[in-house]
Amino acid sequence: MQFRQFVDDDLGCASYLIGDESSGEAVVVDPAYSIEPYLAEAEKRHVRVTRVLETHTHADHVSGHGRFALEHDVPVHVHPAAEAEYPHEPLEDGQEISLGDVKVRVLHTPGHRPEHCCFVVTDGSRGDEPWLVITGDSLLIGDAARPDLASEAVEGATGLYGSLQRLLELPDGVELYPGHVAGSLCGAGMSSKASSTIGFERRFNHALNVDQDEFVQERTNSSTPRPPNMDNIVALNRGPFVGAREPLRTVDSADGASVLDVRRPKAFVAGHVHGAFNVSLSSSSFATKAAFVLTADERVAIYAESAEDAETAAQGLRSVGLFNLSYLPHADTSETIEPIDIAELERLAANGPVEILDVREKNERDEGYIDGTRHMPYRIVRALLEDLPDDRPIVTICSSGSRASIAASVIASAGMEVHPVLGGGIPEWAERGGTMVRFRRCGS
Numbered sequence: 001m002q003f004r005q006f007v008d009d010d011l012g013c014a015s016y017l018i019g020d021e022s023s024g025e026a027v028v029v030d031p032a033y034s035i036e037p038y039l040a041e042a043e044k045r046h047v048r049v050t051r052v053l054e055t056h057t058h059a060d061h062v063s064g065h066g067r068f069a070l071e072h073d074v075p076v077h078v079h080p081a082a083e084a085e086y087p088h089e090p091l092e093d094g095q096e097i098s099l100g101d102v103k104v105r106v107l108h109t110p111g112h113r114p115e116h117c118c119f120v121v122t123d124g125s126r127g128d129e130p131w132l133v134i135t136g137d138s139l140l141i142g143d144a145a146r147p148d149l150a151s152e153a154v155e156g157a158t159g160l161y162g163s164l165q166r167l168l169e170l171p172d173g174v175e176l177y178p179g180h181v182a183g184s185l186c187g188a189g190m191s192s193k194a195s196s197t198i199g200f201e202r203r204f205n206h207a208l209n210v211d212q213d214e215f216v217q218e219r220t221n222s223s224t225p226r227p228p229n230m231d232n233i234v235a236l237n238r239g240p241f242v243g244a245r246e247p248l249r250t251v252d253s254a255d256g257a258s259v260l261d262v263r264r265p266k267a268f269v270a271g272h273v274h275g276a277f278n279v280s281l282s283s284s285s286f287a288t289k290a291a292f293v294l295t296a297d298e299r300v301a302i303y304a305e306s307a308e309d310a311e312t313a314a315q316g317l318r319s320v321g322l323f324n325l326s327y328l329p330h331a332d333t334s335e336t337i338e339p340i341d342i343a344e345l346e347r348l349a350a351n352g353p354v355e356i357l358d359v360r361e362k363n364e365r366d367e368g369y370i371d372g373t374r375h376m377p378y379r380i381v382r383a384l385l386e387d388l389p390d391d392r393p394i395v396t397i398c399s400s401g402s403r404a405s406i407a408a409s410v411i412a413s414a415g416m417e418v419h420p421v422l423g424g425g426i427p428e429w430a431e432r433g434g435t436m437v438r439f440r441r442c443g444s
Contacts, residue, residue, distance in 0.1 A: 001102045001123040001131070002045045005177060007194055008032055010286050010316055011061050012181050014194065016134055018121060019047035023100030027051040029119060029134050030179055031064035033242075033319050035071075038064075051089075051097070053104070054078040055136025055179055056116040057237045059149050060227035060288070061319050066241030079108060081115035085239045091117050101125045109167065111160025112137040112145040118167065120174075132175040133198070139167050140178045141196045144207035147219050149226065150234075157219035161212045168208065172199025225361070225379065228291035233321045248302075248314045251326045257299035259328060260290060262313045265405035265422050271333040273303055278409035281309055283402040287316035292379035293406060296321055301328040337412055339422045342429050345395060353392040357381075359407040360398050360426070368436040370397070370429055378403040381410045390416055397421040397429075 002019035017038055019026030026047040028038050042049050052065045052074055066086070068074040077089045077097075093108035101124035109118045119134040137145040144164060147156025176196045202208055207215065227233070236242050251257075259276035261268050268278040279290045281304070290313075294300060300322060304310040310327040317325060340348070348354045349372070358369050359378040369375070376384060378398070388394060394411055396404040401422035408420035430436050 001121070001125070002026065002047055003121075003132070004041050004045075005194060006032070006037055006041075007181060008061075008319070010284070011288060011319060012285075013058075013061055014177065014179055014181060016177060017041050017045075017049075018099065018102065018104065019045060020100035020102040021045070021047065022125075023102075024048055025050045025099045027053050027097070027099065027104065028064075028068065029053045030055055030058070030136065031068060033062040033064045033067070034315055035064040035067045039072075049074055050099075052076045053091070053097075053119060054082070055118065055134070056113040057082045057084070057150075057234055059230045059234050059237075062233060062242060062321050063237045065237075067244055069241050070243045079115035079117050081110070082113075082238065083115075086241050093117075105130075107133075107166060109136075109138045109163035111147050111151075111156055111158075111163045113150040114159075116163070118163075120170065130170060130174050132177055133167065133170060134177050134179070135167065136179040138163050139176065139201060139205075139208075140180055141176070141193050141201070142205055144205075144215075144219070145180075146222055146224060148222070149230065153220040154216060157216040158212070160219065161215045164208060167198065168202060170198045172197065172202065174198045176201060225292075225377075228288060228379070229296045229321050232296040236321055245318060245323055248311060248325060248327050251301060251328055252330070254301040254328055254331070257301040257324075257326065258294060259301050259303055259331070260294065260313070260317075261303045261409070262286070262309060263303070263305055265401055265420065266339075267305075268405060268409065269337040269339050269420065269422070272335050272337075272409075273328075273331045273333055274335045275413045276303060276335075276409060277413065278405050280402055280405070281313050281316075286313070287320045289379075289403075289406060290317060291320040291322060293382060293410065294322060297324070298322070299324045299326075301326050303328050303331060303333075335412075337408055338419055339408075340395065340419045342421065342424060342432060342434075345397070345421055345429070346432075346434065348393070348395065355389050355392055355394045357388075357394060357396045357407060358398075358426070359396050359403050364399065364426075366438070368426070368430065368438050370426065371435050371437050373397070376407075378407040378410075381407045385411065385414045385416075388414075388416060394418045395421060397425050399425045399427055401425060 016029040097104040105120040107118040262281040356373040396407040404420040411418040
Protein backbone atom coordinates (compact mmCIF):
# COMPACT_ATOMS: atom_id res chain seq x y z
CA MET A 1 0.00 0.00 0.00
CA GLN A 2 1.08 3.53 -0.76
CA PHE A 3 -0.03 6.06 1.83
CA ARG A 4 0.75 9.73 2.43
CA GLN A 5 -0.83 12.31 4.73
CA PHE A 6 -0.81 15.98 3.74
CA VAL A 7 -1.38 18.59 6.45
CA ASP A 8 -2.12 22.26 5.78
CA ASP A 9 -0.69 23.76 8.96
CA ASP A 10 -2.35 27.12 8.29
CA LEU A 11 -5.89 25.74 8.09
CA GLY A 12 -5.38 22.66 10.27
CA CYS A 13 -6.72 20.45 7.46
CA ALA A 14 -5.49 16.98 6.52
CA SER A 15 -5.87 15.10 3.24
CA TYR A 16 -4.61 11.76 1.98
CA LEU A 17 -3.21 9.80 -0.93
CA ILE A 18 -3.90 6.04 -0.83
CA GLY A 19 -2.51 3.82 -3.57
CA ASP A 20 -1.59 0.30 -4.58
CA GLU A 21 1.83 -0.15 -6.16
CA SER A 22 0.82 -3.35 -7.94
CA SER A 23 -2.23 -1.90 -9.71
CA GLY A 24 -0.76 1.60 -10.07
CA GLU A 25 -4.02 3.15 -8.88
CA ALA A 26 -4.56 5.75 -6.16
CA VAL A 27 -7.34 7.80 -4.57
CA VAL A 28 -7.10 11.21 -2.95
CA VAL A 29 -9.28 11.86 0.09
CA ASP A 30 -10.45 15.43 0.83
CA PRO A 31 -8.05 17.24 -1.51
CA ALA A 32 -7.09 20.85 -0.89
CA TYR A 33 -7.68 23.40 -3.64
CA SER A 34 -3.98 23.29 -4.52
CA ILE A 35 -3.71 19.81 -6.06
CA GLU A 36 -0.11 19.97 -7.27
CA PRO A 37 1.35 18.20 -4.17
CA TYR A 38 -0.88 15.14 -4.75
CA LEU A 39 0.09 14.90 -8.41
CA ALA A 40 3.78 15.18 -7.55
CA GLU A 41 3.50 12.50 -4.85
CA ALA A 42 1.57 10.16 -7.15
CA GLU A 43 4.22 10.55 -9.84
CA LYS A 44 6.99 9.88 -7.33
CA ARG A 45 5.25 6.70 -6.17
CA HIS A 46 4.43 5.58 -9.75
CA VAL A 47 0.66 5.56 -9.22
CA ARG A 48 -2.13 7.42 -10.98
CA VAL A 49 -4.98 9.21 -9.19
CA THR A 50 -8.16 7.50 -10.44
CA ARG A 51 -10.72 8.77 -7.91
CA VAL A 52 -11.36 11.55 -5.43
CA LEU A 53 -13.21 10.62 -2.23
CA GLU A 54 -14.86 13.33 -0.16
CA THR A 55 -15.70 12.59 3.47
CA HIS A 56 -18.20 15.47 3.30
CA THR A 57 -18.83 18.94 1.92
CA HIS A 58 -16.21 21.09 3.60
CA ALA A 59 -17.11 24.39 5.24
CA ASP A 60 -13.68 25.84 5.97
CA HIS A 61 -11.72 25.39 2.74
CA VAL A 62 -12.32 25.03 -0.97
CA SER A 63 -11.92 21.46 -2.19
CA GLY A 64 -9.62 20.51 -5.05
CA HIS A 65 -12.06 17.94 -6.40
CA GLY A 66 -13.15 20.34 -9.14
CA ARG A 67 -9.60 20.79 -10.37
CA PHE A 68 -9.04 17.01 -10.41
CA ALA A 69 -12.23 16.55 -12.42
CA LEU A 70 -11.71 19.42 -14.86
CA GLU A 71 -7.96 19.13 -15.37
CA HIS A 72 -7.44 15.36 -15.09
CA ASP A 73 -10.88 13.83 -15.71
CA VAL A 74 -10.90 12.15 -12.28
CA PRO A 75 -14.36 11.15 -10.96
CA VAL A 76 -15.49 12.45 -7.58
CA HIS A 77 -17.26 10.27 -4.98
CA VAL A 78 -19.48 11.71 -2.22
CA HIS A 79 -22.51 10.51 -0.25
CA PRO A 80 -25.92 11.40 -1.77
CA ALA A 81 -26.93 13.36 1.35
CA ALA A 82 -24.42 16.02 0.25
CA GLU A 83 -26.88 16.99 -2.51
CA ALA A 84 -23.91 17.77 -4.71
CA GLU A 85 -24.66 19.74 -7.87
CA TYR A 86 -21.53 18.52 -9.67
CA PRO A 87 -21.20 15.18 -11.52
CA HIS A 88 -20.32 12.52 -8.95
CA GLU A 89 -20.40 8.85 -8.02
CA PRO A 90 -22.54 8.19 -4.90
CA LEU A 91 -20.97 6.57 -1.84
CA GLU A 92 -22.98 3.98 0.07
CA ASP A 93 -22.51 2.62 3.57
CA GLY A 94 -20.57 -0.63 3.38
CA GLN A 95 -19.42 -0.02 -0.19
CA GLU A 96 -15.92 -1.29 -0.98
CA ILE A 97 -13.61 0.49 -3.42
CA SER A 98 -10.82 -1.69 -4.78
CA LEU A 99 -7.35 -0.49 -5.71
CA GLY A 100 -5.83 -3.89 -6.38
CA ASP A 101 -4.82 -5.40 -3.03
CA VAL A 102 -5.87 -2.23 -1.22
CA LYS A 103 -9.55 -2.00 -0.26
CA VAL A 104 -11.36 1.12 0.98
CA ARG A 105 -14.62 0.46 2.86
CA VAL A 106 -17.16 3.25 3.31
CA LEU A 107 -18.69 3.94 6.72
CA HIS A 108 -21.55 6.45 6.67
CA THR A 109 -20.98 8.51 9.82
CA PRO A 110 -23.41 11.46 9.93
CA GLY A 111 -23.28 14.11 12.63
CA HIS A 112 -20.81 16.76 11.55
CA ARG A 113 -22.80 16.81 8.31
CA PRO A 114 -25.56 14.45 7.12
CA GLU A 115 -23.41 13.08 4.28
CA HIS A 116 -20.27 12.48 6.30
CA CYS A 117 -18.39 9.23 5.63
CA CYS A 118 -15.25 7.60 7.02
CA PHE A 119 -12.96 5.30 5.02
CA VAL A 120 -11.59 2.06 6.47
CA VAL A 121 -8.49 0.91 4.58
CA THR A 122 -7.24 -2.69 4.36
CA ASP A 123 -4.05 -3.85 2.65
CA GLY A 124 -4.80 -7.36 1.42
CA SER A 125 -1.10 -8.09 1.01
CA ARG A 126 -0.77 -7.79 4.81
CA GLY A 127 -3.99 -9.53 5.82
CA ASP A 128 -7.73 -9.10 6.18
CA GLU A 129 -7.66 -6.82 9.23
CA PRO A 130 -8.11 -3.07 8.59
CA TRP A 131 -4.89 -1.11 8.75
CA LEU A 132 -6.20 2.42 9.16
CA VAL A 133 -9.30 4.59 9.12
CA ILE A 134 -9.63 8.10 7.73
CA THR A 135 -12.17 9.75 10.02
CA GLY A 136 -12.66 13.13 8.35
CA ASP A 137 -14.62 15.43 10.65
CA SER A 138 -16.09 12.77 12.96
CA LEU A 139 -13.54 11.38 15.41
CA LEU A 140 -10.59 13.72 15.84
CA ILE A 141 -7.45 13.23 17.90
CA GLY A 142 -8.34 14.16 21.46
CA ASP A 143 -11.81 15.39 20.51
CA ALA A 144 -14.80 14.91 18.23
CA ALA A 145 -16.09 17.22 15.54
CA ARG A 146 -18.63 19.98 16.04
CA PRO A 147 -22.21 19.11 15.01
CA ASP A 148 -23.64 22.59 14.40
CA LEU A 149 -22.40 23.56 10.94
CA ALA A 150 -25.02 21.79 8.83
CA SER A 151 -27.70 20.57 11.23
CA GLU A 152 -29.56 21.72 14.30
CA ALA A 153 -26.99 21.21 17.07
CA VAL A 154 -28.87 18.59 19.13
CA GLU A 155 -29.78 16.56 16.06
CA GLY A 156 -26.21 16.73 14.77
CA ALA A 157 -24.70 15.83 18.15
CA THR A 158 -27.03 12.85 18.56
CA GLY A 159 -26.09 11.57 15.12
CA LEU A 160 -22.41 12.15 15.78
CA TYR A 161 -22.55 10.15 19.02
CA GLY A 162 -23.98 7.17 17.14
CA SER A 163 -21.33 7.49 14.45
CA LEU A 164 -18.54 7.47 17.03
CA GLN A 165 -19.91 4.24 18.47
CA ARG A 166 -19.61 2.66 15.01
CA LEU A 167 -15.97 3.72 14.82
CA LEU A 168 -15.35 2.16 18.24
CA GLU A 169 -16.29 -1.21 16.73
CA LEU A 170 -12.93 -1.14 14.92
CA PRO A 171 -9.99 -2.97 16.58
CA ASP A 172 -7.77 -0.98 18.93
CA GLY A 173 -4.74 -1.33 16.68
CA VAL A 174 -6.35 0.45 13.72
CA GLU A 175 -4.48 3.66 12.98
CA LEU A 176 -6.61 6.80 12.98
CA TYR A 177 -6.05 9.68 10.55
CA PRO A 178 -8.41 12.67 10.98
CA GLY A 179 -9.51 15.39 8.59
CA HIS A 180 -8.39 18.11 10.97
CA VAL A 181 -5.68 18.77 13.51
CA ALA A 182 -5.21 21.66 15.95
CA GLY A 183 -5.82 25.02 14.29
CA SER A 184 -9.09 24.09 12.60
CA LEU A 185 -12.46 25.61 13.54
CA CYS A 186 -14.20 22.25 13.02
CA GLY A 187 -13.34 21.13 16.54
CA ALA A 188 -12.21 22.72 19.81
CA GLY A 189 -9.89 20.49 21.84
CA MET A 190 -7.94 18.78 19.08
CA SER A 191 -4.40 17.56 19.55
CA SER A 192 -1.57 18.78 17.34
CA LYS A 193 -0.71 15.13 16.65
CA ALA A 194 -1.32 14.05 13.08
CA SER A 195 -2.44 10.48 13.84
CA SER A 196 -3.48 8.14 16.63
CA THR A 197 -5.09 4.73 17.07
CA ILE A 198 -8.61 3.65 17.89
CA GLY A 199 -7.34 2.11 21.13
CA PHE A 200 -5.57 5.28 22.29
CA GLU A 201 -8.63 7.43 21.58
CA ARG A 202 -10.91 4.87 23.23
CA ARG A 203 -8.88 5.24 26.40
CA PHE A 204 -7.97 8.92 26.48
CA ASN A 205 -10.44 10.87 24.30
CA HIS A 206 -13.03 12.48 26.59
CA ALA A 207 -15.64 12.53 23.81
CA LEU A 208 -15.58 8.72 23.77
CA ASN A 209 -15.93 8.35 27.51
CA VAL A 210 -19.25 10.07 28.25
CA ASP A 211 -22.80 8.89 27.76
CA GLN A 212 -25.04 10.23 25.01
CA ASP A 213 -26.81 12.85 27.15
CA GLU A 214 -23.55 14.35 28.41
CA PHE A 215 -22.02 14.21 24.93
CA VAL A 216 -24.97 16.06 23.38
CA GLN A 217 -24.98 18.68 26.13
CA GLU A 218 -21.27 19.35 25.75
CA ARG A 219 -21.40 19.52 21.95
CA THR A 220 -24.33 21.91 21.88
CA ASN A 221 -22.70 24.33 24.33
CA SER A 222 -19.62 24.94 22.18
CA SER A 223 -18.63 28.58 21.57
CA THR A 224 -16.08 27.93 18.81
CA PRO A 225 -16.51 30.48 15.99
CA ARG A 226 -18.02 29.26 12.75
CA PRO A 227 -15.55 29.17 9.85
CA PRO A 228 -15.43 32.50 7.98
CA ASN A 229 -17.20 32.65 4.60
CA MET A 230 -18.73 29.30 5.54
CA ASP A 231 -21.88 29.58 3.44
CA ASN A 232 -19.89 30.67 0.41
CA ILE A 233 -17.35 27.86 0.81
CA VAL A 234 -20.08 25.23 1.22
CA ALA A 235 -21.80 26.58 -1.91
CA LEU A 236 -18.53 26.40 -3.86
CA ASN A 237 -17.85 22.84 -2.69
CA ARG A 238 -21.40 21.65 -3.35
CA GLY A 239 -21.92 23.49 -6.64
CA PRO A 240 -20.42 23.23 -10.12
CA PHE A 241 -16.74 22.33 -10.24
CA VAL A 242 -14.35 25.12 -9.30
CA GLY A 243 -11.34 25.13 -11.60
CA ALA A 244 -7.93 26.77 -11.35
CA ARG A 245 -7.73 30.55 -11.24
CA GLU A 246 -5.72 32.84 -13.47
CA PRO A 247 -2.19 33.70 -12.26
CA LEU A 248 -2.00 36.58 -9.79
CA ARG A 249 -1.97 39.79 -11.81
CA THR A 250 0.11 42.83 -10.91
CA VAL A 251 -1.59 46.23 -10.62
CA ASP A 252 -0.27 49.79 -10.32
CA SER A 253 -2.96 50.91 -7.88
CA ALA A 254 -5.63 49.40 -5.68
CA ASP A 255 -8.31 51.11 -7.80
CA GLY A 256 -11.03 50.71 -5.18
CA ALA A 257 -9.97 47.25 -4.01
CA SER A 258 -9.36 46.56 -0.33
CA VAL A 259 -5.63 46.45 0.37
CA LEU A 260 -4.46 43.45 2.39
CA ASP A 261 -1.03 44.09 3.86
CA VAL A 262 0.50 40.70 4.71
CA ARG A 263 3.71 42.00 6.28
CA ARG A 264 4.54 41.61 9.97
CA PRO A 265 2.72 43.98 12.36
CA LYS A 266 5.81 46.07 13.17
CA ALA A 267 6.44 46.74 9.49
CA PHE A 268 2.78 47.57 8.96
CA VAL A 269 2.47 50.14 11.75
CA ALA A 270 5.72 51.81 10.61
CA GLY A 271 4.21 52.60 7.21
CA HIS A 272 1.34 51.25 5.14
CA VAL A 273 -1.18 52.06 2.43
CA HIS A 274 -4.05 54.26 3.61
CA GLY A 275 -7.02 52.09 4.64
CA ALA A 276 -5.11 48.80 4.43
CA PHE A 277 -5.93 45.78 6.58
CA ASN A 278 -3.03 43.93 8.18
CA VAL A 279 -3.12 40.14 8.42
CA SER A 280 0.43 38.89 8.70
CA LEU A 281 1.43 36.00 6.49
CA SER A 282 3.79 34.90 9.26
CA SER A 283 1.02 34.42 11.81
CA SER A 284 -0.81 31.16 12.40
CA SER A 285 -4.08 30.57 10.52
CA PHE A 286 -3.36 33.38 8.05
CA ALA A 287 -6.08 32.39 5.56
CA THR A 288 -8.75 31.92 8.22
CA LYS A 289 -7.95 35.28 9.84
CA ALA A 290 -8.01 37.04 6.48
CA ALA A 291 -11.37 35.47 5.64
CA PHE A 292 -12.78 36.82 8.91
CA VAL A 293 -11.80 40.35 7.86
CA LEU A 294 -12.63 40.20 4.14
CA THR A 295 -15.88 39.25 2.43
CA ALA A 296 -16.14 36.57 -0.25
CA ASP A 297 -17.03 39.01 -3.05
CA GLU A 298 -14.47 41.68 -2.10
CA ARG A 299 -11.76 42.77 -4.53
CA VAL A 300 -8.42 42.43 -2.75
CA ALA A 301 -5.03 43.92 -3.63
CA ILE A 302 -2.20 42.15 -1.79
CA TYR A 303 0.68 44.28 -0.49
CA ALA A 304 3.68 42.16 0.51
CA GLU A 305 7.42 42.21 1.07
CA SER A 306 7.98 40.31 -2.17
CA ALA A 307 6.23 38.75 -5.15
CA GLU A 308 6.87 35.35 -3.56
CA ASP A 309 5.05 36.39 -0.39
CA ALA A 310 2.16 37.72 -2.47
CA GLU A 311 1.87 34.37 -4.30
CA THR A 312 1.91 32.48 -0.99
CA ALA A 313 -0.77 34.80 0.38
CA ALA A 314 -2.88 34.34 -2.76
CA GLN A 315 -2.68 30.56 -2.42
CA GLY A 316 -3.94 30.81 1.15
CA LEU A 317 -6.72 33.23 0.25
CA ARG A 318 -7.94 31.04 -2.60
CA SER A 319 -8.09 28.09 -0.21
CA VAL A 320 -10.84 29.92 1.72
CA GLY A 321 -12.78 31.09 -1.34
CA LEU A 322 -11.27 34.55 -1.87
CA PHE A 323 -10.60 34.64 -5.60
CA ASN A 324 -10.75 38.28 -6.75
CA LEU A 325 -7.08 38.99 -6.09
CA SER A 326 -4.27 41.15 -7.44
CA TYR A 327 -0.73 42.06 -6.38
CA LEU A 328 0.16 45.66 -5.53
CA PRO A 329 3.99 45.82 -5.50
CA HIS A 330 4.37 49.60 -5.14
CA ALA A 331 2.22 52.10 -3.26
CA ASP A 332 2.34 55.12 -0.97
CA THR A 333 3.01 53.65 2.50
CA SER A 334 3.20 56.90 4.43
CA GLU A 335 0.29 56.07 6.75
CA THR A 336 1.44 55.07 10.24
CA ILE A 337 -0.04 53.76 13.48
CA GLU A 338 1.63 54.33 16.82
CA PRO A 339 1.83 51.06 18.78
CA ILE A 340 2.24 51.00 22.54
CA ASP A 341 3.79 48.63 25.04
CA ILE A 342 2.41 47.40 28.35
CA ALA A 343 4.04 50.20 30.35
CA GLU A 344 2.35 52.81 28.15
CA LEU A 345 -0.93 50.92 28.41
CA GLU A 346 -0.70 51.09 32.20
CA ARG A 347 -0.23 54.87 32.04
CA LEU A 348 -3.10 55.31 29.58
CA ALA A 349 -5.42 53.14 31.66
CA ALA A 350 -4.53 55.10 34.81
CA ASN A 351 -4.97 58.54 33.26
CA GLY A 352 -7.83 57.84 30.82
CA PRO A 353 -10.12 58.19 29.10
CA VAL A 354 -9.24 55.30 26.79
CA GLU A 355 -11.17 52.42 25.21
CA ILE A 356 -9.24 49.16 25.60
CA LEU A 357 -10.45 46.36 23.32
CA ASP A 358 -9.59 42.78 24.23
CA VAL A 359 -9.72 41.18 20.77
CA ARG A 360 -9.14 37.56 21.84
CA GLU A 361 -11.77 34.81 21.77
CA LYS A 362 -14.23 34.25 24.62
CA ASN A 363 -12.54 31.14 26.00
CA GLU A 364 -9.24 33.02 26.23
CA ARG A 365 -10.85 35.99 27.96
CA ASP A 366 -12.54 33.72 30.48
CA GLU A 367 -9.10 32.61 31.65
CA GLY A 368 -8.31 36.17 32.71
CA TYR A 369 -8.70 39.71 31.37
CA ILE A 370 -7.77 43.28 32.27
CA ASP A 371 -10.43 44.92 34.40
CA GLY A 372 -12.37 47.58 32.53
CA THR A 373 -11.57 46.30 29.06
CA ARG A 374 -14.23 45.70 26.43
CA HIS A 375 -14.41 42.34 24.70
CA MET A 376 -14.59 42.44 20.90
CA PRO A 377 -12.93 39.55 19.02
CA TYR A 378 -10.83 40.82 16.12
CA ARG A 379 -12.97 38.90 13.62
CA ILE A 380 -16.08 41.04 14.30
CA VAL A 381 -14.47 44.48 14.66
CA ARG A 382 -15.18 45.47 11.05
CA ALA A 383 -18.89 44.79 11.51
CA LEU A 384 -19.01 46.80 14.76
CA LEU A 385 -17.04 49.91 13.82
CA GLU A 386 -20.06 52.14 14.42
CA ASP A 387 -20.17 50.93 18.04
CA LEU A 388 -16.68 52.25 18.78
CA PRO A 389 -16.13 55.70 20.38
CA ASP A 390 -14.61 58.55 18.40
CA ASP A 391 -13.95 60.82 21.40
CA ARG A 392 -11.00 58.93 22.89
CA PRO A 393 -8.12 56.74 21.75
CA ILE A 394 -8.69 53.04 21.28
CA VAL A 395 -6.16 50.39 22.31
CA THR A 396 -6.29 46.84 20.93
CA ILE A 397 -4.69 43.96 22.81
CA CYS A 398 -4.46 40.18 22.42
CA SER A 399 -1.94 37.60 23.61
CA SER A 400 0.92 38.31 21.21
CA GLY A 401 0.12 41.29 19.00
CA SER A 402 -0.99 39.61 15.77
CA ARG A 403 -4.74 39.95 16.30
CA ALA A 404 -4.29 43.34 17.96
CA SER A 405 -2.67 44.55 14.75
CA ILE A 406 -5.50 43.13 12.63
CA ALA A 407 -8.12 44.89 14.76
CA ALA A 408 -6.13 48.13 14.84
CA SER A 409 -5.76 48.15 11.06
CA VAL A 410 -9.52 47.75 10.63
CA ILE A 411 -10.22 50.57 13.12
CA ALA A 412 -7.60 52.85 11.54
CA SER A 413 -9.15 52.25 8.12
CA ALA A 414 -12.25 53.98 9.48
CA GLY A 415 -10.22 57.05 10.47
CA MET A 416 -10.18 56.48 14.25
CA GLU A 417 -7.19 56.84 16.55
CA VAL A 418 -5.98 53.42 17.60
CA HIS A 419 -2.89 51.92 19.23
CA PRO A 420 -2.19 48.17 19.11
CA VAL A 421 -0.20 46.50 21.88
CA LEU A 422 2.50 44.60 20.02
CA GLY A 423 4.57 42.00 21.82
CA GLY A 424 3.56 40.38 25.09
CA GLY A 425 -0.05 41.48 25.35
CA ILE A 426 -2.26 40.10 28.11
CA PRO A 427 0.34 37.58 29.39
CA GLU A 428 2.89 40.37 29.88
CA TRP A 429 0.31 42.49 31.70
CA ALA A 430 -0.28 39.60 34.11
CA GLU A 431 3.46 38.93 34.55
CA ARG A 432 3.99 42.58 35.54
CA GLY A 433 1.42 42.17 38.29
CA GLY A 434 -1.42 43.95 36.54
CA THR A 435 -4.93 43.40 37.91
CA MET A 436 -6.70 40.52 36.19
CA VAL A 437 -10.30 39.34 36.37
CA ARG A 438 -11.16 35.70 35.87
CA PHE A 439 -14.65 34.99 34.56
CA ARG A 440 -16.40 31.84 35.71
CA ARG A 441 -19.48 30.78 33.78
CA CYS A 442 -22.37 28.96 35.42
CA GLY A 443 -21.81 25.22 35.32
CA SER A 444 -18.09 25.47 34.67
